[in-house]
Amino acid sequence: MESSERKSVCIIGGGIAGLASAVFLDAYGYKITLIERKPVLGGRTFSFKDKITGFEIDNGQHLLMGAYHETLRLLDMIGSRSQILIPAKNRVPLINQMGEMDYFHIPQLPQPFNVLIAFLRLNCFSWKDKLNLFKIKKALKNHNPQKFLKSTVKQWLILMDQSEDAIINFWTPLTLATLNESVDVASAHHLLTVLQKGLLGGAFDSQFLIPKKSLNALIGNPAQTYLEMRGHKIIKSTSALHLHVLDNIVRELECSNGEKIKTDYFVSALPPRGLLKIIPKGFVDSLTYFSGIKKLKFSPIISVNLWFDQNFIPELFVGASSTKTHWFFNKNRISDIQGPPYHYVGVLSAAYDLLETPGHVIKEMVLNDLYKLFPEGKKAKLLHSLVGKEREATICHSTETETYRPFQQSPFENFFVTGDWTQTYLPATIESAALSAKIACGHIVSSFS
Numbered sequence: 059m060e061s062s063e064r065k066s067v068c069i070i071g072g073g074i075a076g077l078a079s080a081v082f083l084d085a086y087g088y089k090i091t092l093i094e095r096k097p098v099l100g101g102r103t104f105s106f107k108d109k110i111t112g113f114e115i116d117n118g119q120h121l122l123m124g125a126y127h128e129t130l131r132l133l134d135m136i137g138s139r140s141q142i143l144i145p146a147k148n149r150v151p152l153i154n155q156m157g158e159m160d161y162f163h164i165p166q167l168p169q170p171f172n173v174l175i176a177f178l179r180l181n182c183f184s185w186k187d188k189l190n191l192f193k194i195k196k197a198l199k200n201h202n203p204q205k206f207l208k209s210t211v212k213q214w215l216i217l218m219d220q221s222e223d224a225i226i227n228f229w230t231p232l233t234l235a236t237l238n239e240s241v242d243v244a245s246a247h248h249l250l251t252v253l254q255k256g257l258l259g260g261a262f263d264s265q266f267l268i269p270k271k272s273l274n275a276l277i278g279n280p281a282q283t284y285l286e287m288r289g290h291k292i293i294k295s296t297s298a299l300h301l302h303v304l305d306n307i308v309r310e311l312e313c314s315n316g317e318k319i320k321t322d323y324f325v326s327a328l329p330p331r332g333l334l335k336i337i338p339k340g341f342v343d344s345l346t347y348f349s350g351i352k353k354l355k356f357s358p359i360i361s362v363n364l365w366f367d368q369n370f371i372p373e374l375f376v377g378a379s380s381t382k383t384h385w386f387f388n389k390n391r392i393s394d395i396q397g398p399p400y401h402y403v404g405v406l407s408a409a410y411d412l413l414e415t416p417g418h419v420i421k422e423m424v425l426n427d428l429y430k431l432f433p434e435g436k437k438a439k440l441l442h443s444l445v446g447k448e449r450e451a452t453i454c455h456s457t458e459t460e461t462y463r464p465f466q467q468s469p470f471e472n473f474f475v476t477g478d479w480t481q482t483y484l485p486a487t488i489e490s491a492a493l494s495a496k497i498a499c500g501h502i503v504s505s506f507s
């Protein structure tokens with residue numbers, strides 16, 4: 059396309075959804091201006107330098123799956139797919155209530171044998187639980203999203219005749235890890251989607267993937283280089299303030315640096331509250347598209363970084379059902395870095411009750427959890443620690459949520475809404491953010507052609 063003919067797009071927000079929108083639209087020849095409030099790109103997937111050690115720390119440990127097709131496509135395009143670790147053994151170590159190690163190990167076999175064997179090998183499943191897996195398989199095959207929308211994961215598991223042991227030792231850590239919510243609150247519909255996409259897709263779809271280096275190295279930095287090399291404009295440390303809308307068309311965006319951006323299309327890649335702030339007040343109250351967004355609720359994640367002089371976690375990562383800390387990640391093993399120091403990250407999902415607890419109290423609690431799971435850790439010296447709270451890590455995947463997630467086409471003709479929280483029928487994850495971008499870009503491209 060000649061540059062004079064190129065249609066222009068302003069993308070508001072530089073998280074995965076914004077970056078994916080920019081990269082996907084670049085492929086169709088659009089001219090992009092991207093506005094990001096923070097000095098770094100990546101949104102909720104970012105890294106920062108720890109002031110004391112100088113180490114680059116992620117805001118939170120992220121796990122991906124082979125089923126993240128749009129995310130992997132994005133990483134391929136920006137050239138950072140090699141930053142992903144594909145563990146040689148596709149297994150999730152889980153320490154049960156009795157302190158015993160169990161493995162959810164998906165062998166390299168064709169579907170559905172790989173998944174079947176993974177479940178049959180689980181020690182925390184009784185024979186009755188294993189026999190009742192056929193009910194789960196049937197439910198997955200006939201998965202109609204509406205059917206289980208209003209059931210919690212717990213209610214659905216009881217319907218599937220899963221025992222209390224299986225719920226506590228397997229389904230609870232899985233639900234917390236994938237939906238950032240407890241089995242009592244999370245919607246069964248979301249867990250079914252995770253199982254369907256992750257376990258019943260292609261063989262690679264069930265593969266766990268872990269970023270090897272920092273999140274900045276995986277997403278923010280390579281995406282910025284990719285876009286700037288193609289001549290697009292990225293304006294960081296600048297907030298979008300107001301959209302001006304006339305005759306159902308967004309005419310311009312006013313920014314905190316005084317700029318007024320006029321483009322053919324506008325894409326919001328903002329979090330829900332951020333979006334509502336830039337929409338003219340009258341529309342938020344009068345259009346159900348926007349007023350529904352107000353009702354979305356959020357779920358937090360707390361990450362506790364710990365550095366020791368000795369290594370005592372033998373796995374890449376491990377889940378636990380008897381402690382308040384749900385997961386521990388071994389960063390040296392993941393990044394292939396020699397210690398000391400040995401860096402572990404404890405993750406507490408849906409940690410609503412700890413949001414107002416001081417960091418030093420949370421650190422002590424997580425240390426106790428770590429020593430309970432790995433008693434030899436008591437011999438190691440704690441060198442440094444850092445507690446991070448992400449209050450709005452994801453939307454809360456409750457039984458109400460789906461009603462309020464908006465589609466990507468907004469009521470304004472040239473304005474599209476992306477983000478992990480928009481309606482993709484996936485849980486709010488990196489993949490949902492990338493997929494929402496693909497859908498929004500599809501609308502733009504088809505409206506132009």
Ligand SMILES: Cc1cc2nc3c(=O)[nH]c(=O)nc-3n(C[C@H](O)[C@H](O)[C@H](O)COP(=O)(O)OP(=O)(O)OC[C@H]3O[C@@H](n4cnc5c(N)ncnc54)[C@H](O)[C@@H]3O)c2cc1C
Nearest residue numbers: 071073074075095101102118120121297298477478487488
């Ligand atoms: C601790 C933690 C752990 C997680 N673990 C996983 C995991 O293991 N696997 C997984 O798939 N997902 C995980 N997630 C979720 C994942 O990070 C998100 O789904 C994804 O990053 C959302 O991307 P997004 O682009 O939709 O939104 P965001 O990343 O929130 O992007 C929104 C952007 O808009 C910017 N912005 C806000 N207001 C303005 C304004 N007025 N003007 C300009 N810019 C603005 C923000 O600064 C931000 O950069 C985790 C999240 C957290 C916090």
